[in-house]
Amino acid sequence: MNALQQYIDLFDASRDVIEQQSPELLNTLRRAAREQLQDARLPRKGSEDYEATDLEAVFAHDYGVNVNRLPFDADLANTFHCDVPNMSTCLYYTSNDAFHSSATAERNIGQVVVEPFSMAAVDYPELMSAYYGKLARMSDPTVALNSLLVQDGLFIYVPDGVIAERPIQLVNIFNAALDMMVQRRLLIIVGKNASVKLLACDHTQSPDYRYLNNQVVEIVAMQGATLDFYDMEESTPLTSRVSSIYVDQHEGSNVLIDGITLINGFTRNNYHVEVNGEHAETQLLGMTIASGEQHVDSHTFISHNAPRCHSNEMFKYVLNDNAVGAFAGKILVKPNCPRVEAYQGNRNLCGAPTAKIYTKPQLEIYTDDVMCSHGSAVGQLDEEALFYMRTRGIGIDEARRLLMQAFVADVIDGVRLDALKDRLHYLVEKRFAGTLSNCASCAQACRVNQEK
């Protein structure tokens, strides 16, 4: 079986339609992607770096692909809200793989450029052609597949010296009355000494259909740039996601990526960071709360190609029921990169006999004057702490919840936006209490509850 074949066949059959509906720049990569996929196979469970994850099975389902770019629901801004209280954001929507802006999107105008590839290809042709597809590695078949079928994407550009006042919020929604695969694509360029915060959340509106998001994000952080990227997933058990984030960091840049998975079906998150300038700082944070049949696999690779850089990774998993968690991280320090400090941590709480965790923290160091470490632990809640709380009249379930919240708290505290931090604490609390329904964070759902 080769799950890729159906998509290759689809491409071969509808190449003209796909190319007509895409900016010319996106078509330039298709040939290379097609060649790459000719003999490629999706990794199966057990292959290197896919110890717990079977991508072949994820892509094998017969998903629909919207090559004709039929519009689905245009009035998203009015039907779907994903509010963070006390935070004013510039809000944008992606419905399946089509981009919409909202009324609040105007606020950053003059500072930050957020527009679909189709517009960016006209407005910023140099930037687009200089960076599109340059970081993502086509050797990964999912990236090649994205490049093969992608018809639009989102271009975010913060010009040199611009400090974006408001965070950019991107709400990605699946809403279609059929099983569907989308190729989401983001290109984020943060100019010299510029700064921006980006909050992305993935939701699924119709829980009865199967969706697959095959996403590629390319991030360039120029000299002295600062980027916070909060990537939250709160979808449905039938939603799958394969996300590959590629980062190119220049001198003195500061990048924080925080991946949060609260509800999902299958998720594979790849983080590939190339630290190319001195004094650059990288933070990768990850938090997963999984129960039922949820499957979350994170794979990080940080390559230190310059001296005097700092990186820090912390991934925490709380697994219950039949959930499967996997973490594989590698830190590479290339030769002649002294004074690099790189830390990696992975902590896992296994809350049920049938939950499974796979972890593979790796170091590959070719310079002697470095400080690198990794730590990984799998365990349970501290019985003595539970006992202590019970002696003080806190019920066992409540005590467990408190301890689990405390366990993930430091990942949430790494968030550099206070309002979002509060909101995450609240969401996590609800998630542990089991009262976080799908889209509970959405204003619409809150309104419905209030009306009741």
Added chain:
Amino acid sequence: MKETEKPEKGNQIIEEAAQAEYKYGFVTDIETEVIPKGLDEDVVRRISALKGEPEWLLEFRLKAYRYWLTLKAPTWGHVHVPDIDYQDISYYAAPRQKIASDKKEIDPELKKTFDKLGIPLEEQLRLSGMAVDAVMDSVSVKTTYRERLAELGVIFCSISEAVKDYPDLVRKYLGKVVPYTDNFYAALNSAVFSDGSFVYIPKGVRCPMELSTYFRINAAQTGQFERTLIVADDDAYVSYLEGCTAPMRDENQLHAAIVEIIVEDRAEVKYSTVQNWYPGDKDGKGGIYNLVTKRGLCRGDHSKLSWTQVETGSAITWKYPSCVLKGDHSTGEFYSVALTNNWQEADTGTKMIHLGKNSTSTIVSKGISAGHSQNSYRGMVKIAPKATGCRNFTQCDSLLLSDTSGAHTFPVIEVGNDTSVVEHEATTSKINEDQIFYCNQRGISTEDAVGLIVNGYAKEVMAKLPMEFAVEAQKLLSVSLEGAVG
């Protein structure tokens, strides 16, 4: 005055070492029977015939050989094993002894060799109090203290003899822990293995002395494929040591061994290795390829297996002494110091497979890289869903002594239930400059200071070695580091 005396003494050791470089690099001038180079079914048959083996063992070898033909050499290790021409190696080399081979007496030339290596083959040398099985190239030269051990029922002999004298025991256990289908080198070894030791400790016996095997490669252009099988029956205890050296040669030589250990109820086996194969010269020329499969099965409840290794030799090391913890409450331990210098490459670590309930394991790995060497820890801790209440602690530290060397860690952890606790910690850093400065201040030269710090760093593992080995290993560490400090 004490302060000034110390470094002098330390210098002396290093100077000695510097002059000798690799002091076991001599060649014994002895007539050796070598079968022609090449490998096919006839060669396998011939090895089997030379050793006078029964039919079932020949069948085992042939099955392994046919399976090996279907395999490709593994490439996943962080080592660069060049394409080995398996037809350019001689698979059997036996030193021809001038004295009749009843093993009461051994050839003086051989005795001289082992004396030079510091291995007493004469039982009068009671001081060392250690029973030794000495293996040169493909045959066992002599096994000491056999009679005394036999009184207790302990069987300690070369595996070729065991095949003849205890065929049932060997047949029962051979290939049960490491089947010939395990990996490329295990299949090769199963097809052409020559000599090694066989140890059987009967029920309730605590082996009164350390058992030791000393492996020596002497003949040129040959490979050594030894096979060791250790069985500790219920309530038995044995401590087993393994040492190895080889002459300095410009070409690379292959050493692909298998060690199998079976530990029954409440038994304990302690397996220590000081691996000092010729590592090649300072330009990376020559040296042994040490591609070894070692695995123990803790079959019984409350059984314990402990691996301790000091790896300083070999051009390439590829070895993962593992424990399959099948019995409930069984224990696996792995203590390792791996030191690489010049152009050496080491990819070593362990696997702890927890199948029994409440089984525990400890892994302590200390890597030291100098020169242009690459040193990797690769390990796996797997807790099966039914293995509840398991505990593992892993610590692997790396010390980098030069900016051209590399240190890597590749651990894998798989946990299948909610009552087990697994911890892993790893750090990589260079030697602490403050500590060196402190030593310098007190009149200790930088080189001695590094030796001191490295020995302190490795102490946790050294403490697990039997006394005689610990002293040897400590010396070996400072010797191997010679020239590593810029």
